[in-house]
Amino acid sequence: MSFKKLLPQATLLLSLMPLTAAAAGALRVGGFVVAPIVLGNAGAPLHGALRDYLEQEVVARGVALEWTPATSLPRAIENLKSGAIDILLVTSERYDHLPEVAMFNWSYLRTQPHLAARSDAPLQAVQSLQQLAGMEIGWVGGTTVPAPLQSVPIQWKFLSVPDWQSMNMRKLKAGRIQAVFFENSYSPRYFAASEHVDIKLLKLPMAERHFTMAYSAKADAAAIARFNKVAGSAFANEQFKAYLDQYMRK
Template identity: 50%
Template sequence: MLRLLSALLLAAACAGAVAAPLRVGGFVVTPLIVGEPGKPLRGALRDFLERDVVPAGVPLQWMPPTTVPDSLESLQDGSLDVLLIATGEAGRLPGTAAFDWTYLHTRPHLAVRSDSPLQAVQSLDQLAGLDIGWLAGPTLSPGLMKSGARWHLVKVPDWQAENLRRLQAGTIDAAYFENEYSPRYLALSASIPVRLIRLPMPPRAVFMIYSLKADKAAVARFDRVAKAAFAGRRFRDFLERYAAGGPGRPR
């Protein structure tokens, strides 16, 4: 009887360890991640993961959105397990690793006012002299840094909406976005008339990274299930509907 009781207790302990949720979070990139400080994040990634990943036995704890530096610091110190959005060299951050799959490719765009004289950009040199809003923290590409634009960097969590507000107020000439979904979604939500101009830059791969301090078994389970869920065009099609105000868009 004692052996049976010990075995049951051990099995329960192991089950509890397996069921411990991964803490997932990131910074605001509308509509992938939306929300307010101090409240669990919302957005397209959460909706998709809750629909296609969590039911497969992958419990997740939704953390509040933070700034880019705070998100990366939390990942490194182990208070965050999975960062939902990463691009460029983010996967090489000490104390972290990147999953070997990409869930989205995006194209950099500028959002400009409807009365802007800028109609198209064939060369980044055309940005010379323009005041452009962007986010404090991430490093701009060498081409953008050398373009001659004046970069206005914001530090607030809701940085994308803040840049569109500045654009509407006329304090900047354009807002830079690494994807086409954010400005479309935000402009529609806030009834701000903008035009989107694609920049002559290569697509950006968007992926997820995780803390090396996270539970290895939980990370492996998330990796296996999420990789299958994000395969093909399923998430891109979901995001297209989401950004256009279709099913699943938050109220």
């Protein structure tokens, strides 16, 4: 179900009640770790740069959000489909082919894919994706390999756990994999510092990835409409990118 399909229902509901988060109830937001955008573990609510920004720019404008603990990506999608969460905070993949899931029509961050390799790795730069053939590369389990990489015979090492990024960086440090694939440069820089891994970042010759959010078709239509309006404005003109760049300098 698309947002356009929900819009008439949302408009009717919004006309019958005040535009307050209390009227519609708090939206349950969740997902998996993409540091430092989204941080967390299975035992505590999500935090990180995106939460801080949403609290400042969206919650402060009357949209109530309930923060759930981190999960694996496959579990996050199942939670979205079942309605256990209303909004998936981070995705570059579209899920609107699923009848239980819809996508917002804005993105909040454009990123460039990178490989994180140990500083002593022989690979110095990636001019062609075919250079990655045969490499053991870590990434998140439960996702679709980006189209440009699907024809490259990479030995993918997938992890379907909430802390997949930190675990992959530890495996890289121990020499158990040759590189870690990231859709952005923020995560490897963050974990290189926190996990004390001496890395080099290799920019990949791929198109930018667009980070957006997905929502459950079972979510309250009026609350989703309110969130869409406020968040869409808050994320316009790369405002979150500027915030994230400053966040990384802390």
